[in-house]
Amino acid sequence: xxxxxxxxxxxxxxxxxxxxxxxxxxxxxxxxxxxxxxxxxxxxxxxxxxxxxxxxxxxxxxxxxxxxxxxxxxxxxxxxxxxxxxxxxxxxxxxxxxxxxxxxxxxxxxxxxxxxxxxxxxxxxxxxxxxxxxxxxxxxxxxxxxxxxxxxxxxxxxxxxxxxxxxxxxxxxxxxxxxxxxxxxxxxxxxxxxxxxxxxxxxxxxxxxxxxxxxxxxxxxxxxxxxxxxxxxxxxxxxxxxxxxxxxxxxxx
Amino acid sequence: xxxxxxxxxxxxxxxxxxxxxxxxxxxxxxxxxxxxxxxxxxxxxxxxxxxxxxxxxxxxxxxxxxxxxxxxxxxxxxxxxxxxxxxxxxxxxxxxxxxxxxxxxxxxxxxxxxxxxxxxxxxxxxxxxxxxxxxxxxxxxxxxxxxxxxxxxxxxxxxxxxxxxxxxxxxxxxxxxxxxxxxxxxxxxxxxxxxxxxxxxxxxxxxxxxxxxxxxxxxxxxxxxxxxxxxxxxxxxxxxxxxxxxxxxxxxxxxxxxxxxxxxxxxxxxxxxxxxxxxxxxxxxxxxxxxxxxxxxxxxxxxxxxxxxxxxxxxxxxxxxxxxxxxxxxxxxxxxxxxxxxxxxxxxxxxxxxxxxxxxxxxxxxxxxxxxxxxxxxxxxxxxxxxxxxxxxxxxxxxxxxxxxxxxxxxxxxxxxxxxxxxxxxxxxxxxxxxxxxxxxxxxxxxxxxxxxxxxxxxxxxxxxxxxxxxxxxxxxxxxxx
Numbered sequence: 001x002x003x004x005x006x007x008x009x010x011x012x013x014x015x016x017x018x019x020x021x022x023x024x025x026x027x028x029x030x031x032x033x034x035x036x037x038x039x040x041x042x043x044x045x046x047x048x049x050x051x052x053x054x055x056x057x058x059x060x061x062x063x064x065x066x067x068x069x070x071x072x073x074x075x076x077x078x079x080x081x082x083x084x085x086x087x088x089x090x091x092x093x094x095x096x097x098x099x100x101x102x103x104x105x106x107x108x109x110x111x112x113x114x115x116x117x118x119x120x121x122x123x124x125x126x127x128x129x130x131x132x133x134x135x136x137x138x139x140x141x142x143x144x145x146x147x148x149x150x151x152x153x154x155x156x157x158x159x160x161x162x163x164x165x166x167x168x169x170x171x172x173x174x175x176x177x178x179x180x181x182x183x184x185x186x187x188x189x190x191x192x193x194x195x196x197x198x199x200x201x202x203x204x205x206x207x208x209x210x211x212x213x214x215x216x217x218x219x220x221x222x223x224x225x226x227x228x229x230x231x232x233x234x235x236x237x238x239x240x241x242x243x244x245x246x247x248x249x250x251x252x253x
Numbered sequence: 254x255x256x257x258x259x260x261x262x263x264x265x266x267x268x269x270x271x272x273x274x275x276x277x278x279x280x281x282x283x284x285x286x287x288x289x290x291x292x293x294x295x296x297x298x299x300x301x302x303x304x305x306x307x308x309x310x311x312x313x314x315x316x317x318x319x320x321x322x323x324x325x326x327x328x329x330x331x332x333x334x335x336x337x338x339x340x341x342x343x344x345x346x347x348x349x350x351x352x353x354x355x356x357x358x359x360x361x362x363x364x365x366x367x368x369x370x371x372x373x374x375x376x377x378x379x380x381x382x383x384x385x386x387x388x389x390x391x392x393x394x395x396x397x398x399x400x401x402x403x404x405x406x407x408x409x410x411x412x413x414x415x416x417x418x419x420x421x422x423x424x425x426x427x428x429x430x431x432x433x434x435x436x437x438x439x440x441x442x443x444x445x446x447x448x449x450x451x452x453x454x455x456x457x458x459x460x461x462x463x464x465x466x467x468x469x470x471x472x473x474x475x476x477x478x479x480x481x482x483x484x485x486x487x488x489x490x491x492x493x494x495x496x497x498x499x500x501x502x503x504x505x506x507x508x509x510x511x512x513x514x515x516x517x518x519x520x521x522x523x524x525x526x527x528x529x530x531x532x533x534x535x536x537x538x539x540x541x542x543x544x545x546x547x548x549x550x551x552x553x554x555x556x557x558x559x560x561x562x563x564x565x566x567x568x569x570x571x572x573x574x575x576x577x578x579x580x581x582x583x584x585x586x587x588x589x590x591x592x593x594x595x596x597x598x599x600x601x602x603x604x605x606x607x608x609x610x611x612x613x614x615x616x617x618x619x620x621x622x623x624x625x626x627x628x629x630x631x632x633x634x635x636x637x638x639x640x641x642x643x644x645x646x647x648x649x650x651x652x653x654x655x656x657x658x659x660x661x662x663x664x665x666x667x668x669x670x671x672x673x674x675x676x677x678x679x680x681x682x683x684x685x686x687x688x689x690x691x692x693x694x695x696x697x698x699x700x701x702x703x704x705x706x707x708x709x710x711x712x713x714x715x716x717x718x719x720x721x722x723x724x725x726x727x728x729x730x731x732x733x734x735x
Contacts, residue, residue, distance in 0.1 A: 050690050053682065078692040090687035094705030103701060104691035111692070143705070160691065 533592030536564025589622030
């Protein structure tokens with residue numbers, strides 16, 4: 001069974017239609033890259049999947065692990081195993097990073113009928129993952145994303161992902177604003193989570209991320225739908241030729 | 254947003270959890286105030302002449318004062334002649350010496366409030382001087398304190414046992430003519446707490462008092478006096494809840510703190526009195542005068558307050574930094590929900606050299622609540638190298654509430670440094686969505702963000718109060734989003 005099945009999805013933001021009949025299937029263990037020019041609807045897709053309020057699904061369907069995703073509240077989606085790494089992680093002044101991480105983990109564990117972890121167990125769980133993300137302990141005690149550099153914010157997103165171990169991770173331009181070294185750390189984090197049962201959607205502008213996180217499929221999103229799908233080589237072609245030839249092709253059809 | 258309004262509507266409808274009335278016979282003076290009532294109060298308490306004279310002088314002054322109107326609050330005028338000025342449990346004549354002697358109904362009341370007195374005392378090592386209406390009924394841990402030489406007792410007892418100390422310090426921080434409410438309190442105060450920590454003594458435990466208003470139509474006029482002698486240290490906690498009532502109940506307490514050379518007083522309050530219903534009916538009028546005098550060099554007074562209750566809060570715990578190098582601190586969280594109105598803040602009066610003050614104020618407004626921060630920082634010409642740092646943040650939940658800031662800054666000393674930072678924010682949709690995407694419910698997300706907003710204040714509360722304060726915030730703002 002596919003983890004995610006999107007059919008003829010139409011969605012509006014503030015009354016304006018952004019997604020116009022998008023189809024996408026993601027199987028277990030698969031990594032799909034979604035590329036495309038600015039304004040094509042990539043981030044909208046990510047927000048719609050996570051259930052952001054002002055993003056309205058007007059027609060079509062999204063099934064997550066066989067169940068209707070659209071009806072679920074954002075926290076229900078999260079607890080069902082859907083994770084969104086934000087393009088612009090949100091700052092929450094005064095809220096300790098550890099506190100959010102532990103509260104999130106326990107909320108999800110509770111929803112699965114598992115026991116909550118205590119502070120000691122939590123520290124044991126997070127230690128190795130911090131090593132992977134090259135995050136120091138001091139980082140845990142700072143307010144969520146407040147005063148973090150761009151790279152720290154993105155690493156923090158991936159740290160959260162490693163801790164929460166989602167079944168479907170949507171990474172919205174997690175590579176943007178990262179230098180080469182930071183990109184390597186982020187990629188190592190993401191790769192450490194690759195698993196035959198876990199799927200990922202990488203939303204990105206750049207081919208360079210896909211050098212480090214090898215996708216199984218590459219899709220081009222333009223004008224609110226997938227206009228071309230291929231394998232890894234498509235990304236290289238896009239890197240060399242840009243998007244115009246595809247959007248023109250799509251327009252001609 | 255639709256969800257917002259729904260959530261705020263839920264929040265607004267939240268019922269006060271501690272609303273009930275204990276059925277205990279009250280020994281109550283008929284409503285009304287004149288000289289004879291004051292003489293009666295004083296006689297009932299068997300007070301020495303100096304105190305009666307002091308009360309009468311206060312009453313005389315009070316009659317010349319007018320109720321202040323500058324606060325950002327609205328309420329129907331108080332009829333001071335309709336209030337009864339003395340009320341005490343019947344068993345007052347032979348007041349209990351231990352918990353075993355306490356009226357079981359009273360203990361039941363504490364149980365309902367979640368204050369298992371002896372449990373709490375034993376577990377936390379806290380001496381509890383529980384005030385029920387006007388007379389102290391239970392005092393614990395006296396032995397351990399007296400071993401250290403610390404006097405911690407009801408105000409009435411202090412008047413009987415330590416009249417010289419009372420006479421020496423009473424009214425020296427908040428003078429009789431200070432303000433309308435404090436003058437009224439001075440004339441009619443019924444009881445309260447008294448603390449004296451002798452030279453060089455570090456008080457071996459946190460001191461705590463639970464105040465509770467119970468009798469209908471009985472204004473409660475608490476009087477608290479804390480004296481920290483040279484080189485001593487004391488931490489005093491105060492917390493309270495009140496039963497559900499329809500008529501407004503006046504509360505005009507006065508708290509005076511005196512810190513001598515090298516002494517330190519930490520005074521913490523969690524105030525959760527009945528705030529009135531969602532239409533603003535009922536609720537406590539809380540007109541409190543709290544002031545600390547850093548009388549000695551290197552002395553320090555720190556106020557921490559969490560104000561979630563009362564229909565009206567009018568309260569400015571202040572520090573007079575008289576001694577050189579003295580330090581004043583004010584950490585405050587004030588919540589105004591439903592129709593609550595809070596006008597609260599502090600005054601830092603710098604007189605001595607190198608005096609320092611810190612003000613951290615966090616105001617949370619929800620429902621139709623109105624929250625005002627009012628603060629004065631004054632550097633007198635003698636206050637060489639004085640410093641003040643003020644941070645004043647407001648958090649709005651919903652779109653029908655208000656946050657107001659009235660900072661007064663007066664510097665008459667050019668070497669001083671004053672910093673003032675202020676922010677007003679709402680809990681953003683982005684923050685909520687981010688937390689929910691990680692699996693937290695909307696409610697948990699709001700609680701987490703609000704508690705985060707209050708963190709710098711909660712950090713200053715003693716441990717057991719910090720937990721209580723967080724729970725209190727969660728209860729008072731359940732489901733609120735901005």
